[in-house]
Amino acid sequence: MMRRNHLLTLAALSLGVLSGGVVRAEDSVKIGVILPMTGPSASTGRQIDAAIKLWMAQSGGKAGGKKVEVIIKDDAGVADTTRRLAQELVVNDKVVALAGFGLTPLALATAPIATQSKTPMVVMAAATSMITESSPYIVRTSFTLPQVSIGIAEWAAKNKIKKVVTLVADYGPGNDAEKFFTSQFQLNGGVITDKLRTPLRGADFAPVLQKVRDLSPDALFVFLPSGQGAQFMKQFGERGLDKAGIKLIATGDVTDDDQLNDMGDVALGVVNSHHYSAAHNTAVNKKYVADFQAANKFRPNFMSVGGYDGMRVIFKALDTTKGVGGDALLAAMKGQIFESPRGPVLIDAQTRDVVQDVYIRKVERVNGQLYNVEFDTIKSVKDPGKLK
Numbered sequence: 001m002m003r004r005n006h007l008l009t010l011a012a013l014s015l016g017v018l019s020g021g022v023v024r025a026e027d028s029v030k031i032g033v034i035l036p037m038t039g040p041s042a043s044t045g046r047q048i049d050a051a052i053k054l055w056m057a058q059s060g061g062k063a064g065g066k067k068v069e070v071i072i073k074d075d076a077g078v079a080d081t082t083r084r085l086a087q088e089l090v091v092n093d094k095v096v097a098l099a100g101f102g103l104t105p106l107a108l109a110t111a112p113i114a115t116q117s118k119t120p121m122v123v124m125a126a127a128t129s130m131i132t133e134s135s136p137y138i139v140r141t142s143f144t145l146p147q148v149s150i151g152i153a154e155w156a157a158k159n160k161i162k163k164v165v166t167l168v169a170d171y172g173p174g175n176d177a178e179k180f181f182t183s184q185f186q187l188n189g190g191v192i193t194d195k196l197r198t199p200l201r202g203a204d205f206a207p208v209l210q211k212v213r214d215l216s217p218d219a220l221f222v223f224l225p226s227g228q229g230a231q232f233m234k235q236f237g238e239r240g241l242d243k244a245g246i247k248l249i250a251t252g253d254v255t256d257d258d259q260l261n262d263m264g265d266v267a268l269g270v271v272n273s274h275h276y277s278a279a280h281n282t283a284v285n286k287k288y289v290a291d292f293q294a295a296n297k298f299r300p301n302f303m304s305v306g307g308y309d310g311m312r313v314i315f316k317a318l319d320t321t322k323g324v325g326g327d328a329l330l331a332a333m334k335g336q337i338f339e340s341p342r343g344p345v346l347i348d349a350q351t352r353d354v355v356q357d358v359y360i361r362k363v364e365r366v367n368g369q370l371y372n373v374e375f376d377t378i379k380s381v382k383d384p385g386k387l388k
Contacts, residue, residue, distance in 0.1 A: 003270075021300040028067040029323050031240035031314060032089030034082055034110070036102040037074035040201055043100040043227045044125055044278045045074065048307030050296045055311035055386050056322035058291070062162050063315040071095065077102060079109040086110040090117045094135075096325030097122060097314050100307075103225070104128040104172040111135035120317075125226075125303050127326040128172030130387025132353050139352045140335045141313055141345075142306035143275045145176035145223065148251045151358045152274035153181045155221060155376070156249055157188030163217040165192060165360035166251075167171050167208060170197035177251060178222035182382060198346045200225065204233050209239040212246065219247040222254050226303055229239045230259040250276070252372060255363055257301035260370045267370060273378075275356050276302040278341040288341035302342075308341050313347060344380070353383050 022263050033052060035045035052070060061068050071093055075082040078376050082101070089095045090113060098114060099122040102106040107126040111134040114121035121129055123140040156164065165186060168174035174197065193215055196208045203224075212220050220241070224232055232254060236242060252274020255267060278289050288308070291350045292300040317332035334349040346355040358381045361372035 004198075019074075026071055028069055029063075029064070029318065029325070030069045030071055030089075030093050031092060031097050031099060032086070033070055033072045034075050034085050034089075034100040034106070034204070035072060036077035036106075037072075038063065039076040039078070041077045041102045041225065041227055042254075044303045047258060048300050050292065050298075051300065051304040051307035051322055052311055054101060054124075054292055054295055055315075055316065057295070057307050059311075059315060060127065063318035064321060066276055066317070066318070066323040068315070071135065073101075075106060076331065078108065079105045082106040083109040086113045090119055090209070095119065096318070096323075096329060099310055099314065101126045103304075104131060107131050107138070108134055109140060112351065114138060118326045118330075120325070120333060122310045122314060122333075124306040126173075127176075129176050129383055130172075132351060132386075133134050133314050135350075136315050137330055139313065139347060140332070141310040141347070141353050143205065143302070143354060143356065144171045144383040144385060145251065146180040146379050147356070148273045148275060148358055149177045149181040149223070150184045150384055151360060151378050151381075152221070152251065153184035153190075153250050154188065155222070155304035155360050156270065157185055157274065158188050161247065161249070162190060162219045163193050164219050164221050165194045165196060165212050165215055165217045166192060166221045167196045167198065167212065167277040168222070169200050169203070169228070171200045171227065174200075174223055177384065181221055198224075203228065203231075205235040206239065209235055209241060213241055213244055216244070219249050222248065222250040226258070226301070228257050229254040229256045232261050233263040233361060235257055237264075242266050245272075250359065252302060255361075255372055257299050258303075260363065260372070261299075267363045268365065271360065272363075273358055273360050274302060274372070276305045277359065277361055277372040277374060278360070279366065279373055280342060281374070282343070284339055285341040300341075305340065305342050307337075308344075309345060310342075321322060324358075346380070351383065351386050353386065355380055
C-alpha cells in the first residue's frame, strides 16, 4: 500500500511538472528572425541584430502578457538557406512571426511559407517594391527604393543637373531605383545618357567608373546595397571623378552610416535621399542613437531602424492579440502609427507597406565625424511602385 501511494505521489508530481511546463509554454511566444550574419551582407545582419537586442532590453522582453523569445538564424544571404530556416522555425519552433530578410531574394524565398502557414512576416531590410505583393502575410518596416529614388531625382532636376548616368546593382532594388529615378528625372526635363549595372556580389566599380568619366555627365546617380558604399567611394576617388566635375548623387544606401566615417573626404558634399540618418534631429532619435552606441560601440544605420521598428510592430500587435498569432496578429500590425527614430511612420493597412518621410541630405563633417545632414523633407511618402 505504501509503495502504491508513493507511486501515485510521483505520478501526481510528474503531472504537476508537466502541467507547469504546459502553462509556461503557453505564457511565452517565439519570433523567428533570419538575417545574413555572415557573408557579403553581414553588416545588415549585425545592425538589425543589435537593434533587436536593444528593443528586447528596453521592452523587458514581454508582449501581450507573455515572455517573448527571439530565435535568430544566419542565412549568410543564401535564399535556399533562408527558405529552409523559415520552414524549420514555423514547423519545429512554432514561431508566431517571421522577421528579418536582408535582401530581396531572401524575402521572396520565404513568402510562400508565410502564406501557407498564415505566419505574419515582417521585412526589416529588403526594399524591392513588389515584395509585399508576394504574400498577403508580409508587412514591411524598412523602405522601398522607389520611395527614396524619386526624391533625389526631383532635387537633381531643380538644381541645374541636366545629364545623368545611372549606376545600380543588378537585382530587384537596383532595377526599381533605375526605373523610378529615370522616370521622375525625365519627367522634369532631364536626360539619361547611359544606364550602367554592376553584379550584386563581387562588384569591381573601376571599369564602369571609367566609362562614366568618359561620358562626362553632370552627375552620376548611384544605388548599391548596404555594405558596398565604402568600396565604391574609394574607387570613385581613385578614378578622379570627384575632381572631374561629375557630381555624385545617390540613395542613402551608398552613404550608409555604418561605413560613412571610413569613406573620408571623397564623400563630403554627396547629396542623397533616404528615410533615416543617425543625425536626424529629434529627441526620439537622439535617445535611440545614444542607447544604441552605448550598447554596441558603433553607429546605428537605416537597417537598424528597420529592425527596431519591426520589433515594435510585432510587440504592439502581440499586445493587441494577447499573444495570439496568425490572422489576428497580422490584422493588429496593419494601420499602426508611431514615432520612430526616423520620424513618423504608418503601416498602410491596404498595402502593408511603410509610409514615411524621406529626407534630402548632404554629407558633412560634424564634430569631426561624417554624417548625412538633412536639409529638406518630403512628407508621408507612400511607395510609388504601388500608386496607381
